[in-house]
Amino acid sequence: MRLLFKQCLINEVQHLIQDYIHTLSSPFDSFLEEHILNSTFYVILDKLTEAGYYAIHQNQLLTQFYIQPMYLKHAQELFSQVIENHAVKSLFVPTCDELFVSLALDKDYSITKQAYFFQDSHLTIPENNLLKGDCFIPATLDDLVPIQQMCGDFLDQYEKRIANGELFSYYRGSLLLGIGVLEQSKMLNGLASIGMYTNEAYRKQGIGRNIILKLKQWCYDHELKPVCGCWYYNGASKSTLESAGMITKTRLLNLSVNRK
Numbered sequence: 001m002r003l004l005f006k007q008c009l010i011n012e013v014q015h016l017i018q019d020y021i022h023t024l025s026s027p028f029d030s031f032l033e034e035h036i037l038n039s040t041f042y043v044i045l046d047k048l049t050e051a052g053y054y055a056i057h058q059n060q061l062l063t064q065f066y067i068q069p070m071y072l073k074h075a076q077e078l079f080s081q082v083i084e085n086h087a088v089k090s091l092f093v094p095t096c097d098e099l100f101v102s103l104a105l106d107k108d109y110s111i112t113k114q115a116y117f118f119q120d121s122h123l124t125i126p127e128n129n130l131l132k133g134d135c136f137i138p139a140t141l142d143d144l145v146p147i148q149q150m151c152g153d154f155l156d157q158y159e160k161r162i163a164n165g166e167l168f169s170y171y172r173g174s175l176l177l178g179i180g181v182l183e184q185s186k187m188l189n190g191l192a193s194i195g196m197y198t199n200e201a202y203r204k205q206g207i208g209r210n211i212i213l214k215l216k217q218w219c220y221d222h223e224l225k226p227v228c229g230c231w232y233y234n235g236a237s238k239s240t241l242e243s244a245g246m247i248t249k250t251r252l253l254n255l256s257v258n259r260k
Helices: 010-021 030-037 069-085 098-106 141-154 158-163 207-221 235-243
Strands: 004-008 040-046 049-057 061-067 090-094 110-120 135-138 167-172 175-184 191-198 225-231 246-256
Touching: 004 010, 004 069, 010 040, 010 049, 010 061, 030 049, 030 061, 030 090, 030 110, 030 191, 030 225, 040 069, 049 069, 061 069, 061 098, 069 098, 090 098, 098 246, 135 207, 141 158, 141 167, 141 175, 141 191, 158 167, 167 207, 175 207, 191 207, 207 225, 207 235, 225 235, 225 246, 235 246
Parallel strands: 061 090, 191 225
Antiparallel strands: 004 040, 040 049, 049 061, 090 246, 110 225, 110 246, 135 167, 167 175, 175 191
16 A cells, blocks of 8 residues: 655644554653654655654654554555665664554564653552651752762753753752652653652662652642653662552563664
8 A cells, every 4th residue: 555654743743643642551751752752753644634643763763653543454564664765773662552562573673672661559658757857849050060960961951951840859958869850741641750860879778769759749749640761771770660659561662673
């Protein structure tokens, strides 16, 4: 089946993106979202009818592939055309996207496990009494230099993130022990990705866990659902998130296209 692939702006396929989101079995975090939003979007047209859309990051990474139900019988063919027409080198495939996973597995591509995606278990996790005197507040520009010195290249655009209300400071007296990160989703309504960084000299004391607990509460106080993620091979972060009541059933896969 020969359909037209046409480059477009993301807002031109926003209605299709919402249809796609409703097919997901679980949410994804800001790491994948950032790659999607920085991708080039294409609409798949059957004359004047929209059959679906896809998105490619930096001309080589396929981050989205969605086909409308009435065109699903053509999904394998269309997927192959996208891979070949754009010389796609790799794919970011969240396991909550059944169609994308299935089409990628059809190809026998090489699979690398990229990340875990977490949701809240809603279990009651008590705060450590020894940490109740610590101070967790929105970061201000007064915190900029200490945060940069502590975190280094853990994040980018620290000043902008502080201005946007995305960073929180965790102090014990005048000592900065860590930061919390919160990014409201631009694609998934009512969701926020949360994360933390703990001062290296004070790790394994429950500080990271406490930061996640406080970020979770901040989300619920502001009618947001917390989600988070971590690199698949970062066992320390995974343990910290799980100790704060976050659970994972979703993975992000990085698939490499095998070309002869």
